[in-house]
Amino acid sequence: MNLNRFNLVDWDDDKWAEGFAGLMTLLIAFILMWVIVNVPAYLDTALVFMLMLIVAAVIAGLDSIKENTVIFAYAGLGSLKKFLPAFAIGSVVGLILQFSNLAIATPFSVNISTGFIAAMLFTVVVASYVEEKFFRQVLPFSAANQLKNAFGVNGWVIPSIAGAILGSVGFGLFHYFVYGGATGSILSASIFGLVMLAGNLFFRSGGFGWGAHLVNNLIVVLAAFGFSLIYVYAFIALMLFLAFRKGLGGVLRA
Numbered sequence: 431m432n433l434n435r436f437n438l439v440d441w442d443d444d445k446w447a448e449g450f451a452g453l454m455t456l457l458i459a460f461i462l463m464w465v466i467v468n469v470p471a472y473l474d475t476a477l478v479f480m481l482m483l484i485v486a487a488v489i490a491g492l493d494s495i496k497e498n499t500v501i502f503a504y505a506g507l508g509s510l511k512k513f514l515p516a517f518a519i520g521s522v523v524g525l526i527l528q529f530s531n532l533a534i535a536t537p538f539s540v541n542i543s544t545g546f547i548a549a550m551l552f553t554v555v556v557a558s559y560v561e562e563k564f565f566r567q568v569l570p571f572s573a574a575n576q577l578k579n580a581f582g583v584n585g586w587v588i589p590s591i592a593g594a595i596l597g598s599v600g601f602g603l604f605h606y607f608v609y610g611g612a613t614g615s616i617l618s619a620s621i622f623g624l625v626m627l628a629g630n631l632f633f634r635s636g637g638f639g640w641g642a643h644l645v646n647n648l649i650v651v652l653a654a655f656g657f658s659l660i661y662v663y664a665f666i667a668l669m670l671f672l673a674f675r676k677g678l679g680g681v682l683r684a
Contacts, residue, residue, distance in 0.1 A: 441634045443506040448494065451507060455487050458559055461551050469548045475608055476552070479560045486563040489572060503571035508635030516633035518673035520641030521666045523629065527622060527642065528649045542654050549651050558643040561601065566627050567636045570597035598623035641669065
């Protein structure tokens with residue numbers, strides 16, 4: 431199978447993206463090991479995240495070694511010029527969604543008994559990165575690969591739609607079964623996942639979903655601990671400034 435049919439080649443995962451993703455994976459793994467040892471309240475979820483991180487990292491590695499694999503597909507962060515605008519706009523979208531019915535605030539996310547640092551590391555840094563990597567950058571495209579090749583489906587429309595639905599519904603079910611909450615959270619998280627995937631496809635970068643997810647979780651944690659959201663606005667402003675430095679205007683006009 432030629433991954434050009436998925437339009438993944440023009441995501442331009444350059445050496446920066448590969449290096450940054452590798453460093454982030456190592457950092458997240460170390461944070462998870464610290465959480466497993468020091469934060470018992472997050473133990474079960476941390477073990478699940480560690481498994482998801484390992485699976486996603488292995489698939490990303492296999493895809494980079496053999497780009498024409500018919501089993502897996504990985505849509506990475508893209509070049510720095512694509513990543514920064516995607517992350518910045520995603521941050522704005524995350525802010526908007528947090529104040530709508532599509533916010534994915536869960537009982538787990540507002541657990542203040544663990545302390546502010548643990549909540550920031552686990553909910554904001556780890557959860558946003560691991561969930562986006564697994565449910566948005568690996569699962570939809572790998573599932574479409576499987577449907578196309580294992581079942582001989584004609585064309586890419588049905589496999590692509592099925593992969594997107596699988597990744598989004600999987601994300602919704604994951605939040606419900608792992609974090610708890612009302613069954614309505616399955617629908618809201620699933621729609622959130624579809625929005626993130628659509629943004630990733632538009633910018634050709636996983637940075638959109640990551641930015642939105644990170645800001646969504648950041649607002650939840652700051653609010654839970656009584657901090658002002660001015661820090662969120664400052665973070666988004668910084669991301670937008672950096673993005674415009676890298677040509678955000680040209681990306682939006684394209």
